Amino acid sequence: MILSIAWKNIWRNKLRSLVVIFAVIIGILSGSIGVSIMEGMMKSRAKAQLNNEISHIQIHNSNFKFNNEAKYYIDNYDSIKTFISKLDGYKSSTDRLVISGLINSTGGNTAAFIYGIYPDIEKQVTEIYLFVKDSSGGYFNQDKKNQILISETTAKKLRLDRYVITDKTIELLSINNFPVDETPKLKTLLNIEYRTHKDFFNELRNTLDSKIVKEYEFLLLKYAVTFKHRANLVVTFQDINGKITGDRFRITGIYKTGNRMFDEMSVFVNKKDLSRLSGYKETYSHEIAVMLSDKDIAKPFAEKIKNKFPNLKVETWGEIEPMLIMFSEYMVIYNYLIILIILAALAFGIINTMLMAIMERTKELGMLAAVGMNKNRIFKMIMLETIFLTITGAIVGLVSNYFIIDWLSRKGIDLTKQMGEALEAMGFDSLIYPEMGVEYYFGITLLVIFVAILSSIYPAIKAIKLNPADAVRTDA
Amino acid sequence: MKIIELKNLNKVYHEGEIDVHAVRGIDLSFQQGEFTAIVGPSGSGKTTILNLIGGLDNPTDGDIIIDEVNIGNLKSSALTDFRMKNIGFVFQAYNLIPVLTAKENVEFIMHLQGKSKKERTERALQLLKEVGLSERVNSRPAKLSGGQQQRVAVARALASKPKFILADEPTANLDSESTANLLDIMEKLNKDENITFIFSTHDSRVVNKARRVVTVEDGKVVSDITK
Incomplete structure (x- = not known):
């Protein structure tokens, strides 16, 4: 009551x-x-971070992680894979070569880690392939040599970015409430390609209300940006003997994940190409990435690998990225x-x-x-x-x-x-x-x-x- | 049979630096089955006497013995329990619980006593019938007239089967017809069921019905007449 x-x-x-x-x-x-x-x-x-960058477990030569020196590699990936693939919770794994190098275009250059990957196997471990922009080309083509996948951020650093207002750009802007009365003015710039960000914005400021340009700056950049298709880049790095080497690579596609820092530092090439150019055998690996059925089993899984291969540096995602x-x-x-x-x-x-x-x-x-x-x-x-x-x-x-x-x-x-x-x-x-x-x-x-x-x-x-x-x- | 005995009862209120002697050395007793009115002008101390008998207030000095229990010696929780089991209250402003129906208001005290739902319902309906409210058992107080609300209050006071009922100016807010009706009901309960009623009142109609009239002035009993 x-x-x-x-x-x-x-x-x-x-x-x-x-x-x-x-x-x-x-x-x-x-x-x-x-x-x-x-x-x-x-x-x-x-x-x-787990799906694109660090995976659930990474294995390196125990000296490699100090300063990412390529001379510290693993040469028994096959036996490691044989062992881990029999453990409960194993989902997929891949090995990579990782060499730091310089990427040059006619417009600029930038330093990056060059990841030599097996494109098809990499798909089972990371999801970078999902972030390749359709308009930029695509993921790796098996038949072609010397292909390179770079990020949008890297492409901009290399001044490969171009700016074009297309019908698609206008459609995307209108979804984001771009003022209707400004749209006809924007259409006067339709399909004109600008080679630099500065030129593009100067033209926009001359054509549109400057307040609108300022308000929509980020979206205009996002939707109008395109990249020079299949541009050639010169990639240079040290080979297994410490000598500077390199070759010309053609951009197969441009990716963009949500992490600008990762994008800035990572370019991907076919492991076969990187192996041939660097002298590191294809059986060598600088990094082994493992995906598990559940990220929470990473610790016991890593312990088993450590016990079997005590000389290797085996780290869980939590150890790699404690943050x-x-x-x-x-x-x-x-x-x-x-x-x-x-x-x-x-x-x-x-x-x-x-x-x-x-x-x-x-x-x-x-x-x-x-x-x-x-x-x-x-x-x-x-x-x-x-x-x-x-x-x-x-x-x-x-x-x-x-x-x-x-x-x-x-x-x-x-x-x-x-x-x-x-x-x-x-x-x-x-x-x-x-x-x-x-x-x-x-x-x-x-x-x-x-x-x-x-x-x-x-x-x-x-x-x-x-x-x-x-x-x-x-x-x- | 004597059920209430007041011995040298005193009550002093401290209002700032002034001491107000509301009750001064009263000696009184009440027998089972009495129909008593305590009368006197405003501020004479009649409500204070009722509050002291009902254990709502503590005496400054003196004893209040109810059914051989000196309630002045009871702790707060025991006193509350004692009130629930032994004393029925009827207030001037009815003081029903507005969110409950008439029946629920009567049942409430039996709920506090831990009575079963069946027993509560049966007794509440019977009491409401006795006070002439069989047709209004499911009405909330706001839908009842003043007289009807006071009759519900009487039924509520009776629900716990108390030894006596204290009624503080029960007719003060009622019209003549309601007053007469209420007094008839209380007189009938007194005569038929030997229920003891003690009123504080100004109302001459209550005084006329009472069989004993205690007159209080300045906190003292100045007359005590049994008719």
Whole structure:
């Protein structure tokens, strides 16, 4: 009956209770959506790093990692593969040559790690092939020699970028709310190729409203950029004897992952070509990358390899990139902290509402005490009212949150226009797919209950301190 | 049979630096089945006496013995429990729980006593019938007239089967017809079921019905007349 009275009591002043419930809903929603965006960003970053860059386990010559000297290689990949492929959880693996070198074009040059890969096997381990821009050519062609896959960032450094407004550019801009009245002006530049970023923007500023150019700068660059097709690059590096060597490579395609730092430092060539030019036998490897069925089994899996091949440097993804683990751990704390701060702010509103409710019901509470409702029961009733009020908001908030996040996780939040450049510079994709694990729903529910109980204590103490004789005499 | 005994009862309120002597050395006793009105002008101390008998307030000095228990010696929680089991209250402003129906209001105290749902329902319906509200059992207080609300309050006071009922100005907010109706019900309960009623009142109609009238002035009993 006390449960029923407590529930009914919160609806005595519907407007006031609804305001509190609405505040809790908004608080939970804003906190949870914030959490889901951060989670989405971090998970996508982690996934990209594992799938494109570091894999689950990497194996090197134990001296190689000190300064990536190519002379420290592994010469028994076949026996390693035979061993690891029989272990539980093994999914795929590949070996690479990794040599640092210089990439030159007619327009510029840049240093990078040249990864000699087996293109088809690499597909089973990393997903770089998925990030090759269709317009730039494609992934490796098996029949051709000396092909090189470079990133968009590298291509820009080598001044291979060109800028052209096409119908597709205009279509993509209009999706991003490019002003309709500016579109005809943009069409006057249709299919004109600009060799430099500077020329392109000078022309844009002459043609369009300069404010619009500034506002859409990142998107204009993103959608108008194209690259010199199948350009030749000269790649130079040290061979196995330390002599400078190199050759001409033709760009097969241009890729762009969400991590600019990785893109800047990585070019890919066929291992056969790199082996032939460098003198490192095809059976030699500088790096072995292993993918497992589950990233969480990396540690025991790595231990088994270490035991079998004690002279090799075997590292799990967490050892290669400790920031990934640190980020995910700190992110959980950070996320809960944000939710807690929001709930703490809400708690003051809840306490205030409950105090108002108690002041209005002084006489009734006095009567309850007079007829024999003891302090424990009065305390419990006020506590239940506070909890009901908060939990109602929390339930509605979390259910709404589930549907909103489900929708957002399918649609994605495109922050390209607002902060795409900054996000990509930090290694994050500008298209974010928010997600929130079930554990957060439990965690937030527990936090809400905790805050509701805390919020209820002061009003409940106020209620039990009422003197029944004074309370029944009052005009309230 | 004596059920209430007040011995040298004193109550002093401290209002700032001023001490207000609300009750001054009262000695009174009440027998089972009495229908007593405590009368007196405003501020004479009649409500204070009722609050002291009901254990809602603590005496500054003196003893309140109810059914051989000195309630002044009871701790707060024991006193609350004692009130629930032994005393029924009817307040001037009815003080029903607005979110509950008439039946639920009557059942509430039995719920506190831990009575079964069946017992609660049966007794609540029977009491509401006795106070003439069989047709309004599912109405909430806001849908009832003042007189009807006060009758629900009487039924609620009776629900716990108390030793006596304290009624503080029960007719103060009622019109003549409702007052007469309420008094008839309480008189009938007193006569038929030997329920003890102690009123504080200004109302001459209550005084006329009472079989004993205790007059209080300045916190002292100035007359005690049994008709």
